[in-house]
Amino acid sequence: GGVKVRAYSSSANLGPGFDALAVAHTAFYDEVEARLEPGNGQVLVESVYGPYAHEAGRAETAKKAVEELLRLTNIDIGDRNIVLRIYKGVPPGKGLGSSGASAAAAVKAAELLLDLDVPDNVLVEAAGRGEAAAAGTPHYDNVAASLLGGLAIVAFDKNGKLYVTHMEIDAWFTLFIPRAEIASAKTKLMREILPKEVGLDQAARNWSRLALLVAAAARNDLQTLGHMMMQDEIVEPARSRFIPCYDSVIEAAIEAGALGVSISGAGPSLIALSRSREDAIRVANAVAKSCRCCEVEDIKVAQTA
Numbered sequence: 652g653g654v655k656v657r658a659y660s661s662s663a664n665l666g667p668g669f670d671a672l673a674v675a676h677t678a679f680y681d682e683v684e685a686r687l688e689p690g691n692g693q694v695l696v697e698s699v700y701g702p703y704a705h706e707a708g709r710a711e712t713a714k715k716a717v718e719e720l721l722r723l724t725n726i727d728i729g730d731r732n733i734v735l736r737i738y739k740g741v742p743p744g745k746g747l748g749s750s751g752a753s754a755a756a757a758v759k760a761a762e763l764l765l766d767l768d769v770p771d772n773v774l775v776e777a778a779g780r781g782e783a784a785a786a787g788t789p790h791y792d793n794v795a796a797s798l799l800g801g802l803a804i805v806a807f808d809k810n811g812k813l814y815v816t817h818m819e820i821d822a823w824f825t826l827f828i829p830r831a832e833i834a835s836a837k838t839k840l841m842r843e844i845l846p847k848e849v850g851l852d853q854a855a856r857n858w859s860r861l862a863l864l865v866a867a868a869a870r871n872d873l874q875t876l877g878h879m880m881m882q883d884e885i886v887e888p889a890r891s892r893f894i895p896c897y898d899s900v901i902e903a904a905i906e907a908g909a910l911g912v913s914i915s916g917a918g919p920s921l922i923a924l925s926r927s928r929e930d931a932i933r934v935a936n937a938v939a940k941s942c943r944c945c946e947v948e949d950i951k952v953a954q955t956a
């Protein structure tokens with residue numbers, strides 16, 4: 652028999668956590684079914700279905716991720732093939748970890764299918780390299796959150812060894828998803844527009860805020876977490892001018908009681924933090940009512956996944 656694994660959408664960065672952290676949420680998900688068939692050691696994608704099946708490169712992400720897993724773990728599937736069926740439910744180009752979700756689900760499905768017990772950091776590394784096939788450069792933050800759930804943190808040590816950890820947080824989110832898409836090429840652009848150098852003082856301010864944000868998450872102090880989400884002075888200011896409605900969405904969300912708002916990943920979506928479903932719905936309604944300056948594709952209320 653085969654296996655079927657679900658991986659949720661995610662939001663990277665949360666302000667000062669650029670390339671370091673992401674949170675998984677129930678807003679959207681991908682699913683990967685995997686089975687073994689007689690063959691010659693290949694990973695094959697049988698079909699891609701669901702609302703975003705048409706997006707080019709998505710199948711490649713999952714396939715590459717499984718190939719990386721086999722390579723990193725030295726597993727030879729011999730005279731069998733791994734066959735994948737992919738449900739693509741996370742909208743691409745919105746900063747919601749779409750390609751990461753496919754890669755995460757695929758890696759987890761392969762691990763289950765082959766009855767392996769792979770350390771988290773190796774799973775994340777395989778999925779991250781798989782994502783590189785679609786996004787150009789590997790982003791380990793989104794895949795870590797999708798794979799492990801909760802708030803995930805990734806760090807490479809000086810030898811290039813990947814460390815990952817994750818923690819549960821009891822939180823609700825409101826996701827504002829503009830119609831504008833940041834396609835794969837634009838995600839690259841959203842990194843190219845970032846400052847190439849930052850001053851030590853500025854860096855120190857930023858990482859102290861990130862440290863506080865993570866400590867707050869660990870204590871489920873959502874008030875502090877939300878406040879720190881809004882304190883990035885390196886990445887978010889450079890990107891915000893490309894985000895439709897950035898100021899007005901933040902204003903409306905905070906006015907309606909959101910604890911914090913930041914760009915979701917490389918954008919264009921924004922993520923607001925709340926304590927409860929009711930609070931998150933209030934934020935969603937307030938933004939829907941007040942925001943006339945851009946075309947909104949979707950506003951989603953979600954919980955930590």
Ligand code: HSE
Pocket residue numbers: 663664669670671790791792793841842916917
């Ligand atoms: N941390 C990445 C970025 C998001 O902000 O470009 C994609 O993982």
